[in-house]
Amino acid sequence: MKALRSLVxxxxxxxEKGGKLEKFWVVFDGLETFxxxxxxxxxxxxxxxxxxDLKRTMFTVIIxxxxxxxxxxxxxxxxxxxxxxxxxxxxxxxxxxxxxxxPIIIVSYGVGLGIEFLFAGMRGHSINEGYLxxxxxxxxxxxxxxxxxMVAFASAFTVIIGKEVxxxxxxxxxxxxxxxxxxxxxxFPAYMSGEIWVAMDADKTxxxxxxxxxxxxxxxxxxxxxxxxxxxxDMFFGTIKGSIxxxxxxAxxxxxxxxxxxxxxxxxxxTAVFAGGYLMGLLFNLLAGSAYPxxxxxxxxxxLMGGFAFGAVFMATDPVSAAQTNRGKWMYGLAIGGFTVILxxxxxxxxxxxxxxxxxxxxxxxxxxxIVIQRHIKTRMKSAYQ
Amino acid sequence: MSxxxxxxxxxxxxxxxxxxxxxIRVLKDPLGDNNPVTVQVLGxxxxxxxxxxxxxxxxxxxxxxxxxxxSNLIISIIRKGIPTRIRMIVQLVVVATLxxxxxxxxxxxxxxxxxxxxxxxxxxxxxCIVMGRLEAFAMQKKPWASFLDGIGxxxxxxxxxxxxxxxxxxxxxxxxxxxxxxPQWAYDMGYVxxxxxxxxxxxLFLIGIYIWIQRSLNKSLVNVS
Numbered sequence: 193m194k195a196l197r198s199l200v201x202x203x204x205x206x207x208e209k210g211g212k213l214e215k216f217w218v219v220f221d222g223l224e225t226f227x228x229x230x231x232x233x234x235x236x237x238x239x240x241x242x243x244x245d246l247k248r249t250m251f252t253v254i255i256x257x258x259x260x261x262x263x264x265x266x267x268x269x270x271x272x273x274x275x276x277x278x279x280x281x282x283x284x285x286x287x288x289x290x291x292x293x294x295p296i297i298i299v300s301y302g303v304g305l306g307i308e309f310l311f312a313g314m315r316g317h318s319i320n321e322g323y324l325x326x327x328x329x330x331x332x333x334x335x336x337x338x339x340x341x342m343v344a345f346a347s348a349f350t351v352i353i354g355k356e357v358x359x360x361x362x363x364x365x366x367x368x369x370x371x372x373x374x375x376x377x378x379x380f381p382a383y384m385s386g387e388i389w390v391a392m393d394a395d396k397t398x399x400x401x402x403x404x405x406x407x408x409x410x411x412x413x414x415x416x417x418x419x420x421x422x423x424x425x426d427m428f429f430g431t432i433k434g435s436i437x438x439x440x441x442x443a444x445x446x447x448x449x450x451x452x453x454x455x456x457x458x459x460x461x462x463t464a465v466f467a468g469g470y471l472m473g474l475l476f477n478l479l480a481g482s483a484y485p486x487x488x489x490x491x492x493x494x495x496l497m498g499g500f501a502f503g504a505v506f507m508a509t510d511p512v513s514a515a516q517t518n519r520g521k522w523m524y525g526l527a528i529g530g531f532t533v534i535l536x537x538x539x540x541x542x543x544x545x546x547x548x549x550x551x552x553x554x555x556x557x558x559x560x561x562x563i564v565i566q567r568h569i570k571t572r573m574k575s576a577y578q
Numbered sequence: 579m580s581x582x583x584x585x586x587x588x589x590x591x592x593x594x595x596x597x598x599x600x601x602i603r604v605l606k607d608p609l610g611d612n613n614p615v616t617v618q619v620l621g622x623x624x625x626x627x628x629x630x631x632x633x634x635x636x637x638x639x640x641x642x643x644x645x646x647x648x649s650n651l652i653i654s655i656i657r658k659g660i661p662t663r664i665r666m667i668v669q670l671v672v673v674a675t676l677x678x679x680x681x682x683x684x685x686x687x688x689x690x691x692x693x694x695x696x697x698x699x700x701x702x703x704x705x706c707i708v709m710g711r712l713e714a715f716a717m718q719k720k721p722w723a724s725f726l727d728g729i730g731x732x733x734x735x736x737x738x739x740x741x742x743x744x745x746x747x748x749x750x751x752x753x754x755x756x757x758x759x760x761p762q763w764a765y766d767m768g769y770v771x772x773x774x775x776x777x778x779x780x781x782l783f784l785i786g787i788y789i790w791i792q793r794s795l796n797k798s799l800v801n802v803s
Contacts, residue, residue, distance in 0.1 A: 339768055353783060357790065379774035 464525020639736025
């Protein structure tokens with residue numbers, strides 16, 4: 193650590209005003225504050241300065257994503273070998289998955305951070321750290337077969353249109369990672385839905401009865417199809433087809449517990465999203481009729497299927513685009529969970545309803561906060577005048 | 579020699595030259611710093627609806643230029659005879675006549691495109707640019723200046739339409755004016771047309787980017803409110 197610190201201090205003068213590499217100050221500053229907590233001092237008024245700043249917060253989220261990422265890599269390999277009926281060890285699966293997943297992560301970070309550095313240089317402010325998390329979230333919510341240039345395109349889109357337009361990290365009105373996925377979903381629908389969830393080799397033959405369908409496809413066909421093809425245990429542990437990081441509810445919950453333990457993720461939102469989905473599922477079970485076969489699927493299946501858990505833990509809790517007030521967080525979470533189940537049941541055209549409903553309620557978050565605050569003021573006024 | 583020049587000046591002096599600096603400005607301003615779409619934010623709906631391809635954008639741009647220019651001209655000629663209290667109705671009658679004319683011509687000669695434009699030709703009547711120019715310019719200014727102003731504003735609208743149309747057709751269908759631009763080998767390599775470009779939000783993004791670039795190049799357009 194000390195050697196690193198002295199190295200940074202040694203090259204620092206080159207980047208400061210008047211130094212040779214003055215132009216690259218933004219890059220240097222970004223890396224230095226990434227490695228060490230900066231020693232900025234406040235000049236006006238009293239501030240509480242904590243050891244944990246935005247970069248450290250973001251890093252906590254990255255650590256929370258590691259279980260989902262590792263499991264995702266393993267599952268990519270597992271699904272690949274299973275499709276050809278080959279037996280494979282844990283290491284085989286992990287290595288195959290890493291070969292497929294790492295390029296997506298590298299492209300996502302390379303393009304996104306490149307554009308962030310460019311904007312920071314142009315606008316003369318220090319680099320925002322928001323992309324650290326976004327850059328990791330994007331690969332986790334994409335299918336493994338997505339072409340790399342599309343990842344690059346989506347990262348560029350989300351950084352420019354999703355964030356820089358509004359003024360950078362902390363000003364975006366919608367979750368940037370989900371925006372990237374929504375962009376790909378509407379721009380290249382053939383690569384974001386259908387039988388694209390397993391990495392294939394062209395020259396090998398598939399096992400008999402192989403199907404590339406995800407749990408959500410069986411879900412649309414109704415309860416019997418669901419029971420034939422997939423079990424709740426599979427969905428909980430994640431040995432199913434789906435986007436890279438979203439299949440295993442268990443791995444995601446581990447990350448979620450870590451987020452709650454460190455206080456970085458809001459437990460209110462997570463609980464509320466799960467509760468909203470479950471309650472809406474129960475309601476549909478009661479109302480189940482023949483018109484919508486998907487209605488009779490047990491309520492807890494909704495929490496395990498597709499990207500529900502991933503969205504609840506990592507996406508809905510995004511501190512920038514979520515509701516800020518405590519009561520608002522409950523309303524926001526319940527609305528997301530309930531709306532997701534409604535969309536899944538009634539609109540088979542958009543199988544991954546989690547993405548759309550989170551984006552939808554991101555837009556409503558300020559309104560929810562406004563209502564909560566106004567009601568609070570009203571009750572306080574009433575008690576004040578009594 | 580010198581007397582000739584003097585006499586020529588004497589004759590010309592009372593009438594303003596057709597393309598005086600002032601008139602040129604009237605014509606050019608709407609193309610840049612006073613663009614009806616990106617600066618005054620008028621006529622957005624049709625800009626979103628008709629720009630999936632270049633051809634409809636071109637036709638739409640031409641129609642709007644025609645309607646704005648000639649309604650400006652006609653209203654400017656009769657501006658002194660219009661009673662103030664019913665001026666809106668008079669303006670609407672003129673605009674509606676011109677729009678019906680355009681609509682019939684399009685149906686007669688370019689039926690395919692006119693089907694694509696559907697109601698949006700008829701909706702030129704409600705295009706804010708037309709009424710805005712009539713109220714703001716043609717009611718006070720002379721016919722020739724009003725005519726130029728109409729052409730300028732129509733062209734400013736058309737400019738944005740064509741910018742959006744070119745990008746949307748190029749990335750959405752890989753062609754321009756119906757001719758394939760993206761070569762087959764690009765598709766073989768894995769390039770795919772962007773489906774988002776065929777949806778209306780793409781036009782909104784593109785116009786937004788246009789406005790963003792325009793305002794960061796010219797800071798005086800940024801209105802801090």
